[in-house]
Amino acid sequence: MIPPEHVPPIPASLLEPLPPVPAGCTRIALIGDVVGKPGMRMVCNAIPWLRRLLHIRTVVVNAENAADGSGLRCKDYRRLVEHGVDAITLGDHAFRKREIMEVLDSQPNIVRAANWPADGPGCSLAIVPIGDGLSMAVTTAVGRVFMKPVDCPFRAVDRILAEVAPEVSIRLMDFHAEATSDMQLMGRHLDGRVTAVLGTHTHVATADEQILPMGTGFQCDVGMTGPFQSILGRKIEAVHTATIKGVPLPFQVATEDVRLNGTWFDAHMETGKCMQIGRIHWRESLIDQFVAQAQRDRQVL
Ligand SMILES: [Fe+2]
């Protein structure tokens, strides 16, 4: 065994330092679609480090794929909240595990698409405490391009925003959509009216994080948290065989190369404008190094 003093510290290149949180701002993150057991393990283990090392104060997670790749169970919801997740968004797989409807109807920090039938389970607006006596509005809608027919997401989110009190200036919209054109249009539609429009659903992070002209942070898709040796989180071989041969097969969640994808943004606490935005891309091995380093630090003390 290598003596602790001979183990090198975490290489700086593994963890790009983020710029400091500007005065008057609070740092928030949306973690992209958490897929199955590997994704759940990764996000739960990462949250303390996201808070400690990246100074992220509020964590929002898209958990539509948490339950074996499709849907969210009550126990998954509880585990995420127990590990410090402040709010949960869902997508087109929201109701795949029917038991979650009970959570959607009873818990204040989980939302389903605003453009689904209004009399369905759950609601589409969460007002989440984020410290310093402030709250953040969280909403979500699903896109219509290359997806199942639903109501207009643009008019739906307008209706939701009309319900938000003016003093709740920090507002996050998770737009769960397939087409980048749809996502960009939502960013422009809400520019200046919300703090950030961040996309989920494709499971692939886009390199277009930016602040739009009227102060809204934007990114087409924040990416996936789960196994990257996969097709969108599922085992490659089954997806390949099913596609090539046209035979239906179960798509099991993959296991290898687990990573966390998400996006942070600094929200001005008075104006609700986005002041900085950036991507997070952590491999699971990085968490192991954080833990090992912390153990070494404790031994030194
Ligand atoms: Fe997803």
Ligand SMILES: [Fe+2]
């Ligand atoms: Fe989805």
